[in-house]
Amino acid sequence: MLESAEIGHAISKAAFTRQEGRLREALLNAQFDLAQAKAHPVLMIITGVEGGGRSETANKLTEWMDPRHIRVTAFGERSCEELARPYVWRYWRALPPRGRIGIFMNAWYTEMVSARLAGRLDGTRFEFYLQETRAYERMLVDEGVVLLKFWIHLSKDGLRERLANLAKDGRHTKRELKQDRQRADAYVKLRPVWEEMLRETSTSEAPWTVVEGTDEHYRNLTVGKVLLDTLKTVNADVAPTPRTRAHSAGPAPTVVDNVALIRKLDLSQKISRTDYDGELVKWQRRLAELTRTKRFRDHSLVLAFEGADAAGKGGAIRRVTSALDARQYVTVPIAAPTDEEKSYPYLWRFWRNVPPRGGITIFDRTWYGRVLVERVEGFCSEYDWHRAYEEINQFEEQLVESGGVVCKFWLQISKAEQYRRFKAREKTSFKRFKITPEDWRNRGKWGAYEHAVADMVDRTSTELAPWTLVEAEDKYFARIKVLKTVVKALDAAMA
Amino acid sequence: MLESAEIGHAISKAAFTRQEGRLREALLNAQFDLAQAKAHPVLMIITGVEGGGRSETANKLTEWMDPRHIRVTAFGERSCEELARPYVWRYWRALPPRGRIGIFMNAWYTEMVSARLAGRLDGTRFEFYLQETRAYERMLVDEGVVLLKFWIHLSKDGLRERLANLAKDGRHTKRELKQDRQRADAYVKLRPVWEEMLRETSTSEAPWTVVEGTDEHYRNLTVGKVLLDTLKTVNADVAPTPRTRAHSAGPAPTVVDNVALIRKLDLSQKISRTDYDGELVKWQRRLAELTRTKRFRDHSLVLAFEGADAAGKGGAIRRVTSALDARQYVTVPIAAPTDEEKSYPYLWRFWRNVPPRGGITIFDRTWYGRVLVERVEGFCSEYDWHRAYEEINQFEEQLVESGGVVCKFWLQISKAEQYRRFKAREKTSFKRFKITPEDWRNRGKWGAYEHAVADMVDRTSTELAPWTLVEAEDKYFARIKVLKTVVKALDAAMA
Numbered sequence: 001m002l003e004s005a006e007i008g009h010a011i012s013k014a015a016f017t018r019q020e021g022r023l024r025e026a027l028l029n030a031q032f033d034l035a036q037a038k039a040h041p042v043l044m045i046i047t048g049v050e051g052g053g054r055s056e057t058a059n060k061l062t063e064w065m066d067p068r069h070i071r072v073t074a075f076g077e078r079s080c081e082e083l084a085r086p087y088v089w090r091y092w093r094a095l096p097p098r099g100r101i102g103i104f105m106n107a108w109y110t111e112m113v114s115a116r117l118a119g120r121l122d123g124t125r126f127e128f129y130l131q132e133t134r135a136y137e138r139m140l141v142d143e144g145v146v147l148l149k150f151w152i153h154l155s156k157d158g159l160r161e162r163l164a165n166l167a168k169d170g171r172h173t174k175r176e177l178k179q180d181r182q183r184a185d186a187y188v189k190l191r192p193v194w195e196e197m198l199r200e201t202s203t204s205e206a207p208w209t210v211v212e213g214t215d216e217h218y219r220n221l222t223v224g225k226v227l228l229d230t231l232k233t234v235n236a237d238v239a240p241t242p243r244t245r246a247h248s249a250g251p252a253p254t255v256v257d258n259v260a261l262i263r264k265l266d267l268s269q270k271i272s273r274t275d276y277d278g279e280l281v282k283w284q285r286r287l288a289e290l291t292r293t294k295r296f297r298d299h300s301l302v303l304a305f306e307g308a309d310a311a312g313k314g315g316a317i318r319r320v321t322s323a324l325d326a327r328q329y330v331t332v333p334i335a336a337p338t339d340e341e342k343s344y345p346y347l348w349r350f351w352r353n354v355p356p357r358g359g360i361t362i363f364d365r366t367w368y369g370r371v372l373v374e375r376v377e378g379f380c381s382e383y384d385w386h387r388a389y390e391e392i393n394q395f396e397e398q399l400v401e402s403g404g405v406v407c408k409f410w411l412q413i414s415k416a417e418q419y420r421r422f423k424a425r426e427k428t429s430f431k432r433f434k435i436t437p438e439d440w441r442n443r444g445k446w447g448a449y450e451h452a453v454a455d456m457v458d459r460t461s462t463e464l465a466p467w468t469l470v471e472a473e474d475k476y477f478a479r480i481k482v483l484k485t486v487v488k489a490l491d492a493a494m495a
Numbered sequence: 496m497l498e499s500a501e502i503g504h505a506i507s508k509a510a511f512t513r514q515e516g517r518l519r520e521a522l523l524n525a526q527f528d529l530a531q532a533k534a535h536p537v538l539m540i541i542t543g544v545e546g547g548g549r550s551e552t553a554n555k556l557t558e559w560m561d562p563r564h565i566r567v568t569a570f571g572e573r574s575c576e577e578l579a580r581p582y583v584w585r586y587w588r589a590l591p592p593r594g595r596i597g598i599f600m601n602a603w604y605t606e607m608v609s610a611r612l613a614g615r616l617d618g619t620r621f622e623f624y625l626q627e628t629r630a631y632e633r634m635l636v637d638e639g640v641v642l643l644k645f646w647i648h649l650s651k652d653g654l655r656e657r658l659a660n661l662a663k664d665g666r667h668t669k670r671e672l673k674q675d676r677q678r679a680d681a682y683v684k685l686r687p688v689w690e691e692m693l694r695e696t697s698t699s700e701a702p703w704t705v706v707e708g709t710d711e712h713y714r715n716l717t718v719g720k721v722l723l724d725t726l727k728t729v730n731a732d733v734a735p736t737p738r739t740r741a742h743s744a745g746p747a748p749t750v751v752d753n754v755a756l757i758r759k760l761d762l763s764q765k766i767s768r769t770d771y772d773g774e775l776v777k778w779q780r781r782l783a784e785l786t787r788t789k790r791f792r793d794h795s796l797v798l799a800f801e802g803a804d805a806a807g808k809g810g811a812i813r814r815v816t817s818a819l820d821a822r823q824y825v826t827v828p829i830a831a832p833t834d835e836e837k838s839y840p841y842l843w844r845f846w847r848n849v850p851p852r853g854g855i856t857i858f859d860r861t862w863y864g865r866v867l868v869e870r871v872e873g874f875c876s877e878y879d880w881h882r883a884y885e886e887i888n889q890f891e892e893q894l895v896e897s898g899g900v901v902c903k904f905w906l907q908i909s910k911a912e913q914y915r916r917f918k919a920r921e922k923t924s925f926k927r928f929k930i931t932p933e934d935w936r937n938r939g940k941w942g943a944y945e946h947a948v949a950d951m952v953d954r955t956s957t958e959l960a961p962w963t964l965v966e967a968e969d970k971y972f973a974r975i976k977v978l979k980t981v982v983k984a985l986d987a988a989m990a
Contacts, residue, residue, distance in 0.1 A: 025924060032926040055822065063817045066809070066927060067826040068859050074822035080575040105822060314561070322558045327550065327569035327600060331562040340835045364563050429520060431527040432561060 307411030802906030
């Protein structure tokens with residue numbers, strides 16, 4: 001892929017000046033339309049050979065365009081807050097909202113290459129990350145992100161020449177120049193790694209544009225024109241992305257067996273009040289101890305609660321939190337997204353609440369909304385909820401990879417029990433338990449939810465982040481099962 | 496203030512149990528109403544004598560209430576991201592939105608006391624911070640925050656007793672017990688500092704509730720009841736806070752002299768194209784150098800741009816940004832707040848964009864919207880924009896105190912020049928320059944804005960963060976003046 005960017009592309013200063021004015025005007029107008037429509041975020045990744053002019057390109061783009069709607073992020077040393085969270089957290093954090101342009105310098109690419117070269121990643125692991133990257137980028141694109149990836153290239157001679165020029169202009173210190181020379185020496189080793197990376201991550205959704213960096217006029221004009229063409233296409237697409245792309249997710253899952261999983265739960269399981277009191281104290285104490293140990297500071301805990309209305313999520317959560325130090329955990333209720341949250345991919349609002357090491361986040365309803373309520377109510381297309389299984393698995397893997405312990409609970413009650421609880425709630429004095437017409441309406445879709453739950457568990461119960469189906473007909477039984485599961489998961493992770 | 500919390504308040508276990516159920520139910524209902532109304536955030540500060548049971552109190556409250564709408568924040572060691580920003584940044588960051596309850600452990604109080612005791616703050620400086628705190632809390636309350644401050648107290652004997660009990664139950668290490676003893680020894684020295692602090696920060700808006708911590712039942716019930724009473728009052732107040740409190744800001748400013756300040760600007764000042772080109776290169780180069788020096792990493796730069804429509808803010812900003820490294824700065828356009836931003840005090844959305852040391856934020860329109868457009872259009876009450884002057888001065892002082900360089904620009908053109916620019920823009924091909932009916936409407940309020948600007952400059956041009964009035968009739972002149980001002984401010988700060 002790189003040869004065509006080593007042939008010495010160049011544009012004269014005069015030709016550049018002729019074209020620059022028109023390009024700038026067109027870019028500004030396209031940027032304005034993008035900002036007005038607020039339909040898509042644009043994410044440009046600029047990376048490539050060191051010394052190729054990556055940051056000069058970014059500076060030129062912000063100079064051409066309206067700096068108020070564009071943001072450049074350099075991902076240098078991780079801050080302490082970034083180090084305490086999963087690898088990709090800082091990219092989620094910097095993601096541009098709809099209508100804006102974000103430029104990510106190097107993004108997730110440079111780190112991968114360095115790790116490979118230093119031997120911290122072997123060939124297989126490197127391939128795995130390339131695959132991960134592909135899946136991650138596909139998700140961004142599916143979520144409406146317009147993704148542009150630029151590799152600013154220099155041939156080996158081109159790099160030598162640039163370094164010689166830098167040495168002449170005297171702006172680099174001796175130490176920097178020494179580093180530069182070392183980099184030039186690494187070129188031969190790096191090149192095949194780059195080749196593999198570019199090949200493996202050049203997809204139809206997010207292809208690489210390789211741009212020769214030697215001549216700044218050529219480089220800047222090329223990047224600018226590709227951006228302009230893309231913006232024009234995006235802006236012409238008046239309707240929101242169709243999201244109807246043919247998907248290869250295979251036929252819809254065979255439903256019968258899956259649902260049996262839910263229906264066969266033994267909801268008659270019970271625990272007496274006396275046993276409950278004893279067990280509660282016992283498991284809460286264990287949980288309190290585990291989350292206060294020094295070892296826990298290398299981990300984090302993510303609890304995901306799902307279940308039918310009135311299944312007892314709130315009660316189970318309170319039995320967990322009362323064992324925790326209030327300074328250590330956060331409970332996040334998931335309701336309709338705010339307008340800020342709506343301007344990002346759907347996983348964004350969960351990423352923003354991912355706990356740091358030593359922290360705990362409890363989600364009351366979760367990212368599974370996509371494959372539950374959004375599927376059942378038709379809030380997203382079939383393609384969207386189909387792809388969500390894989391995206392969610394990736395999300396949870398990223399949590400676990402950084403020391404997270406992920407427990408997911410589905411609280412199951414019978415339809416008859418739900419009816420009893422609704423009726424009982426209508427008489428309660430706790431306002432938060434008031435039953436709304438919406439609750440009754442949801443109840444009407446019991447069967448559709450059963451199928452959605454069955455598919456969800458089937459496709460997202462992974463070894464790293466398994467589902468726990470909780471027989472919740474008896475509240476005591478459910479609460480103890482939840483607490484015990486959390487304790488055992490922590491025990492296993494911290495062993 | 497402390498004596499009444501040293502007399503040995505206690506409640507029997509039986510009495511506690513009798514009252515707890517009712518209190519919990521009432522708290523839950525009140526919390527539900529608060530969340531539904533989304534009119535006010537509740538901020539509880541819990542601090543006091545170490546060992547008095549502060550975190551136990553917080554835990555009890557979250558146990559009683561719905562943990563999904565309450566969040567406890569402990570402010571321990573500052574993270575690297577917090578260290579790189581002003582002192583109060585982390586409090587802004589943790590502020591609860593409307594409808595929710597935030598519990599701040601110790602908040603800004605413990606640090607102040609420690610610094611005073613260690614001699615890092617002398618008496619005068621301590622008094623200054625207490626005053627600052629008062630102003631800060633008043634602002635929060637004026638912005639609709641319901642502020643509750645609890646001092647959990649122990650007498651000296653009470654503290655001794657608690658420490659003895661802790662030593663017995665074996666949960667503390669030897670080192671911790673040694674620390675505990677040291678703390679007990681410091682009691683005598685600390686007490687007068689606490690007394691002063693409580694006295695000076697107990698205001699009608701945000702009074703302290705001093706609670707004896709010796710008996711946990713008494714302590715928890717007392718805090719719970721005060722919270723409940725407050726929630727009930729807040730929830731009963733169906734209409735949003737009236738914000739009509741009589742203010743002591745004195746009579747409205749005498750207008751004539753102030754406006755002269757604006758009208759007397761010599762708008763005929765010009766610079767030729769040739770001189771402009773030379774000056775531009777010169778000052779941009781200086782700016783590029785200064786922001787790339789090592790010394791700049793101890794500072795940050797905040798640029799605030801205000802001016803009439805078409806005064807040339809965008810052009811001036813671009814001349815600044817093109818001298819900067821795109822990875823170093825962020826430009827923040829201020830338009831209507833998002834619904835998330837609306838659920839916080841008005842300064843919140845500026846705080847979230849405050850640059851870290853070594854960073855630059857450029858605001859295109861600013862927090863001065865409060866005393867400009869909001870005043871002129873009547874979007875806020877007279878009381879609100881009156882108090883804003885003082886609040887803004889405090890905000891900017893906090894920026895400067897942590898190494899920030901703050902430059903504020905008002906770009907002034909004549910009404911005739913604005914007309915010419917509007918007309919010219921109607922013919923331009925740059926879409927972002929399209930003139931809207933709103934622009935013409937704003938133009939109709941020229942006089943009102945003149946008064947607002949004059950008052951603003953008069954009241955917020957401080958030594959730490961002075962206004963620069965920019966004669967912007969000639970764009971070249973304006974841009975050079977802006978650049979020069981920034982360079983000189985940086986020079987002065989970094990000298």
